Amino acid sequence: SQQGEEDPQALSIQEGENATMNCSYKTSINNLQWYRQNSGRGLVHLILIRSNEREKHSGRLRVTLDTSKKSSSLLITASRAADTASYFCATGEGSNYKLTFGKGTLLTVNP
Amino acid sequence: IAGITQAPTSQILAAGRRMTLRCTQDMRHNAMYWYRQDLGLGLRLIHYSNTAGTTGKGEVPDGYSVSRANTDDFPLTLASAVPSQTSVYFCASSDSTGGRDEAFFGQGTRLTVV
Numbered sequence: 547s548q549q550g551e552e553d554p555q556a557l558s559i560q561e562g563e564n565a566t567m568n569c570s571y572k573t574s575i576n577n578l579q580w581y582r583q584n585s586g587r588g589l590v591h592l593i594l595i596r597s598n599e600r601e602k603h604s605g606r607l608r609v610t611l612d613t614s615k616k617s618s619s620l621l622i623t624a625s626r627a628a629d630t631a632s633y634f635c636a637t638g639e640g641s642n643y644k645l646t647f648g649k650g651t652l653l654t655v656n657p
Numbered sequence: 658i659a660g661i662t663q664a665p666t667s668q669i670l671a672a673g674r675r676m677t678l679r680c681t682q683d684m685r686h687n688a689m690y691w692y693r694q695d696l697g698l699g700l701r702l703i704h705y706s707n708t709a710g711t712t713g714k715g716e717v718p719d720g721y722s723v724s725r726a727n728t729d730d731f732p733l734t735l736a737s738a739v740p741s742q743t744s745v746y747f748c749a750s751s752d753s754t755g756g757r758d759e760a761f762f763g764q765g766t767r768l769t770v771v
Contacts, residue, residue, distance in 0.1 A: 577758055588747060588762035589700075634699065638758055645690060645751065645760055646716065649699030 550578075550635045550648030558654040565622040567651040569635030570615075576638045578611055578618045583632045583650070592620075592633075625655045660684070663748050663763035670738050670770050678733045678766050680748030688753045689731040690760065691715075691723060693744040700747065706731055707753070738770045 553568045569578065577596045581589040595602045595611045595618065602609045608621040622629055632650045639646070661682040670676050682689065687708045692700040692715075702715030706725040720742060722734045731750075735742055745767050749760040 579759060581760075588764045589749075589760075591759040591761070594759055636760070638753075644702070644705055644713065644715070645688075645749075645758075646702050647692070647700035649697070 550637050550646065552633070552635055552648045552651045554651060555649070556652045556654070558656065559625060560656050561625060561627055563625055563655075565625050565629070565653055565655070567620045567633055567635075567653070569618045569620070569648060571618075571635075571637050572616065573637075573639060575613075578609075579636045579638070579645075580607075580609060580618075580620050581634045581636060581647075583634065585631075589634065622653075625653075627655050627657045629653060630655045661748060661750055661761050661763045663746075663766050665766060666764065667767040668769070670735075670768060672739055672770055673737050676735045676738055676768070678735075678746055678748075678768070680731045680733070680763060681729050682731075682750040682761070683729065684750060684752070684761065685728060686750035686752045686761070687728070688751045689725065690749045690751075691721070691731070691733045692747045692749065693717065693742075694747060694765075695744050703733065703746075738768075740770045742768065743770045744768060 550571045579594045580592045583589045593604045595609050606623045611618045634650045636647045664679045690705045691703040701717045704723040706712045745765045748763045751760040
């Protein structure tokens with residue numbers, strides 16, 4: 547089964563609003579990453595947070611990690627129509643560099 | 658331009674035929690991955706490789722094989738294709754030894770098995 551599970555599966559908001567997506571995982575991790583995928587394209591890396599970090603920022607992105615709850619959240623502030631995409635969390639496990647993904651959250655930002 | 662290249666971009670394949678999906682990266686990344694993406698199921702890891710000469714099984718390895726003869730290439734072979742292997746396949750690579758870990762993805766191969 548997949549390591550990460552995103553919640554919600556789909557999210558629709560208005561431009562300017564904030565979008566929050568959550569990810570839960572099952573086993574110990576080295577790091578957790580968030581990726582974005584535009585329709586029909588490959589995935590693009592957004593941000594990585596290591597297991598010893600609790601929060602990280604990059605532009606309009608804010609990621610938190612709670613290893614005790616095995617969960618992470620991605621916050622996109624002041625959303626834009628161009629943020630419409632699918633967002634995936636991925637976890638890096640152990641020394642095998644195994645990188646597994648969840649099923650993703652489809653974010654729609656309405657103009 | 659540095660990056661990761663997949664070929665072909667799309668293919669229609671008769672069931673029972675053998676097919677190799679090609680993946681090449683020029684970033685000297687140690688780790689490479691193959692995923693399949695199906696609607697509602699996200700990305701599922703098929704096989705991965707930590708370094709040239711080693712490979713490992715992911716979540717859905719059955720019906721697929723890989724090899725890693727050198728750092729740059731990581732081909733995925735379907736020995737005898739079945740319709741359930743109809744999917745979009747993504748190859749990715751990452752520099753795990755350097756501590757960066759972020760994965761770079763190819764543009765995908767859309768495979769239809771009929």
